[in-house]
Amino acid sequence: MKSSTQYNQNALESKNSYILIIGAKSDIAKAVARKYAEEGFNLYLAARNASALDEFASDIKIRLGCKVACLELDILDYTSHQIFYDNLKEKPLGVISAVGYLGDQEKAENDFAETSKQIATNFTGIVSFFNIIAADFEERKSGFICGISSVAGDRGRKSNFIYGAAKAALSTYLSGLRNRLYESGVHVITVKPGFVATKMTEGLDLPKKLTGTPQQVANDIYKAQKNKKNVVYTIWIWRWIMLAIRYIPEWQFKKMSI
Amino acid sequence: MSNTKSWGNYPKVAASRVTISETERLKALLNEVDDVISYGNGRSYGDSALNDNVVCIKPKNYFLNFDEEKGLLHIQAGALLSDILEFSVPRGWFLKVSPGTKLITVGGAIASDIHGKNHHVEGCFSESVAMLSLLLPSGEIVSCSNTENVDLFRATCGGMGLTGVIVDAKIYLKKIRSRYIDQKTIKTKNLKETFEAFEKYKDQPYSVAWIDCLAKKGRMGRSLLMVGDFSDDGQLDFVPKKKLNIPFYFPSFVLNTLSVKLFNAFYYGKVKAGVSEQRVDFDTFFYPLDSINNWNRIYGKNGFTQYQFILPKKNSFEGLEEILKTIANSGKGSFLSVLKLYGKENENYLSFPIEGYSLALDFKIEKGLFPLLDQLDEIVINKGGRIYLAKDARVSKATFEKGYPRIEVFRKLRRKYNMHEKFNSIQSKRLGI
Ligand SMILES: Cc1cc2nc3c(=O)[nH]c(=O)nc-3n(C[C@H](O)[C@H](O)[C@H](O)COP(=O)(O)OP(=O)(O)OC[C@H]3O[C@@H](n4cnc5c(N)ncnc54)[C@H](O)[C@@H]3O)c2cc1C
Ligand SMILES: NC(=O)c1ccc[n+]([C@@H]2O[C@H](COP(=O)([O-])OP(=O)(O)OC[C@H]3O[C@@H](n4cnc5c(N)ncnc54)[C@H](OP(=O)(O)O)[C@@H]3O)[C@@H](O)[C@H]2O)c1
Numbered sequence: 001m002k003s004s005t006q007y008n009q010n011a012l013e014s015k016n017s018y019i020l021i022i023g024a025k026s027d028i029a030k031a032v033a034r035k036y037a038e039e040g041f042n043l044y045l046a047a048r049n050a051s052a053l054d055e056f057a058s059d060i061k062i063r064l065g066c067k068v069a070c071l072e073l074d075i076l077d078y079t080s081h082q083i084f085y086d087n088l089k090e091k092p093l094g095v096i097s098a099v100g101y102l103g104d105q106e107k108a109e110n111d112f113a114e115t116s117k118q119i120a121t122n123f124t125g126i127v128s129f130f131n132i133i134a135a136d137f138e139e140r141k142s143g144f145i146c147g148i149s150s151v152a153g154d155r156g157r158k159s160n161f162i163y164g165a166a167k168a169a170l171s172t173y174l175s176g177l178r179n180r181l182y183e184s185g186v187h188v189i190t191v192k193p194g195f196v197a198t199k200m201t202e203g204l205d206l207p208k209k210l211t212g213t214p215q216q217v218a219n220d221i222y223k224a225q226k227n228k229k230n231v232v233y234t235i236w237i238w239r240w241i242m243l244a245i246r247y248i249p250e251w252q253f254k255k256m257s258i
Numbered sequence: 259m260s261n262t263k264s265w266g267n268y269p270k271v272a273a274s275r276v277t278i279s280e281t282e283r284l285k286a287l288l289n290e291v292d293d294v295i296s297y298g299n300g301r302s303y304g305d306s307a308l309n310d311n312v313v314c315i316k317p318k319n320y321f322l323n324f325d326e327e328k329g330l331l332h333i334q335a336g337a338l339l340s341d342i343l344e345f346s347v348p349r350g351w352f353l354k355v356s357p358g359t360k361l362i363t364v365g366g367a368i369a370s371d372i373h374g375k376n377h378h379v380e381g382c383f384s385e386s387v388a389m390l391s392l393l394l395p396s397g398e399i400v401s402c403s404n405t406e407n408v409d410l411f412r413a414t415c416g417g418m419g420l421t422g423v424i425v426d427a428k429i430y431l432k433k434i435r436s437r438y439i440d441q442k443t444i445k446t447k448n449l450k451e452t453f454e455a456f457e458k459y460k461d462q463p464y465s466v467a468w469i470d471c472l473a474k475k476g477r478m479g480r481s482l483l484m485v486g487d488f489s490d491d492g493q494l495d496f497v498p499k500k501k502l503n504i505p506f507y508f509p510s511f512v513l514n515t516l517s518v519k520l521f522n523a524f525y526y527g528k529v530k531a532g533v534s535e536q537r538v539d540f541d542t543f544f545y546p547l548d549s550i551n552n553w554n555r556i557y558g559k560n561g562f563t564q565y566q567f568i569l570p571k572k573n574s575f576e577g578l579e580e581i582l583k584t585i586a587n588s589g590k591g592s593f594l595s596v597l598k599l600y601g602k603e604n605e606n607y608l609s610f611p612i613e614g615y616s617l618a619l620d621f622k623i624e625k626g627l628f629p630l631l632d633q634l635d636e637i638v639i640n641k642g643g644r645i646y647l648a649k650d651a652r653v654s655k656a657t658f659e660k661g662y663p664r665i666e667v668f669r670k671l672r673r674k675y676n677m678h679e680k681f682n683s684i685q686s687k688r689l690g691i
Contacts, residue, residue, distance in 0.1 A: 055320045055322060055334070056320060058320065058321065058322050058323065059320035059321045059322070062321040062322075062323065062324050062345075063321050063345050
């Protein structure tokens with residue numbers, strides 16, 4: 001049975017609690033982890049081959065003096081999710097997912113295994129995981145859930161619409177989840193990055209003015225969570241870019257290459 | 259390809275640059291490219307970190323362990339000294355050896371075996387290194403120290419990145435009880451007084467002099483000698499300060515002789531005669547230039563070089579007189595000139611310090627500069643001195659070899675491990691290292 005002290009209403013304010021970050025090897029996730037550690041939280045860092053995070057974890061522990069545990073998690077291994085969560089001794093205050101897979105659009109068009117991997121990594125796996133979190137947070141009536149989606153989900157473009165469709169599905173899921181958990185006081189944040197300079201985009205020729213750093217994204221996420229924002233574009237200019245893009249009529253959009 | 263520069267903005271090199279944080283990727287990269295050099299934070303002045311291929315180690319900057327009992331920090335080589343201080347000063351620890359900027363990497367500190375204002379007490383940076391991990395051309399990572407793989411340790415400390423990539427290191431910190439320094443400034447009227455002051459204040463752990471290189475005749479060698487030690491007041495908390503920025507390259511005429519003269523007169527004139535006392539923050543004492551971002555831009559787009567040499571103590575006075583005379587007569591201004599008395603030489607093959615006086619002068623790159631420096635080289639070599647590779651972009655092979663008699667041992671070791679086929683800089687090629 002869950003004790004009421006463990007699930008204290010004020011828990012969100014109380015630092016020293018754990019934040020669970022999944023997909024923790026991503027550059028964005030690492031920046032988010034550092035930000036929360038700087039703010040005084042402890043961390044669960046979950047990823048595939050989590051031992052690769054050991055050096056990062058010791059850095060955070062030594063410099064910021066918080067507790068960090070690295071945990072093994074494969075988002076495609078659905079059956080492991082409940083066990084993973086049950087094994088957490090102290091449940092987290094909030095969960096942030098940076099899991100994602102950009103993949104190869106052309107390959108996905110000709111190879112259903114690739115399509116399926118993009119959909120499962122960006123959508124199905126995260127849904128499986130968040131369902132479990134949502135059930136627990138709903139019961140304890142506190143906590144936050146943050147999903148990193150993408151502006152690619154705002155409109156389908158020929159260059160990456162399988163990835164984009166999976167991200168669109170994730171955004172829709174998060175919107176519904178927010179609606180469901182509102183009454184329980186559990187907050188849900190949808191993060192839509194534009195371009196971010198990370199391993200995922202290394203080698204791509206991104207426009208400097210439109211490209212954020214993982215640190216900027218992390219600061220935006222932290223601020224959005226603290227201020228209970230629902231949907232956050234990062235960096236901020238992408239809100240306006242996507243507004244413009246969504247307004248282009250479909251008959252015109254279909255002829256464009258952007 | 260991107261334009262890659264060091265602090266002097268001279269030379270500029272179109273290099274293919276790879277930024278690395280993971281050791282496995284670093285190994286893979288070394289398999290693919292020949293002829294590569296490590297790049298830390300580009301605070302060396304010359305061409306020691308430049309080549310067609312450079313590998314940037316800066317993102318490899320994690321703290322791996324801190325033993326609070328021993329003050330022993332295990333840290334990756336891309337971490338900046340400023341990262342260390344931000345962490346260590348509030349806990350009451352400081353670097354045993356620190357250069358005049360904290361914006362260098364641990365790898366760069368080891369590769370240049372840098373020294374600080376306390377060389378006469380603590381020696382070079384390597385003396386605080388308990389061990390380092392070195393990635394060899396074979397892909398193997400070996401740990402080196404004063405007792406393990408000693409030849410690799412002696413070659414790597416001061417080895418200018420030419421033995422492999424330093425991946426991480428364990429360094430000893432020293433205990434401090436304050437972030438403030440009790441400083442004394444001694445204003446001297448000429449070179450003789452300056453030397454006497456250095457001797458008189460030898461017991462002070464930190465000492466360095468700003469010397470007016472344009473003063474002539476009876477005033478030649480007039481200086482401000484600054485000495486000091488950490489205070490004892492228990493104040494360790496950080497107080498953030500505003501930074502200035504030089505937003506663009508100054509046109510190169512800004513820095514003419516007159517403006518340098520004015521600058522030197524201003525600094526010198528500001529200080530009271532004789533001995534005065536101040537209490538300053540460690541940043542002000544150790545890193546006065548770090549408070550101005552991009553200060554190197556005042557030298558204009560063509561860049562500048564720093565000429566730093568050291569002379570054995572017995573020849574220092576004569577040698578410096580001759581050199582100061584030559585510079586004053588040339589009318590070429592040096593904005594910042596730093597004079598220091600060093601302690602004993604260590605056993606590393608290419609470390610710069612020997613017991614004696616060293617002078618460091620900044621010159622903007624312009625016509626007539628290199629012939630002047632060649633002239634200075636000759637004086638330095640005749641007096642048994644040497645040039646600091648971390649600052650150099652132009653010295654000749656012959657001058658270099660005369661200054662560093664252990665170069666053959668270093669070359670032999672490079673061949674033994676095939677380092678000469680993998681790790682090279684523009685500097686090492688110029689000097690046949
Ligand atoms: C304002 C200022 C003040 C200074 N004061 C002093 C001083 O007081 N005393 C002093 O000794 N020096 C001083 N220096 C020089 C500076 O400390 C050295 O040049 C130092 O090596 C720069 O380190 P970096 O990390 O910027 O390395 P870089 O300049 O990028 O590289 C310097 C050398 O280190 C090698 N290197 C860098 N990282 C690695 C690695 N991981 N593995 C192997 N090799 C590597 C490079 O190949 C190159 O040969 C000063 C420089 C400035 C700009
Ligand atoms: N970079 C951008 O421009 C950009 C733009 C918009 C949105 N985003 C989104 O931001 C998030 C972070 O991206 P990033 O740029 O930092 O790229 P990234 O490094 O590729 O991050 C994706 C992370 O997802 C993890 N992952 C993939 N499959 C997994 C699985 N089966 N199980 C567990 N983890 C898995 C990856 O782990 P491994 O390291 O083990 O592969 C990786 O750490 C992603 O959701 C991405 O879609 C990024």
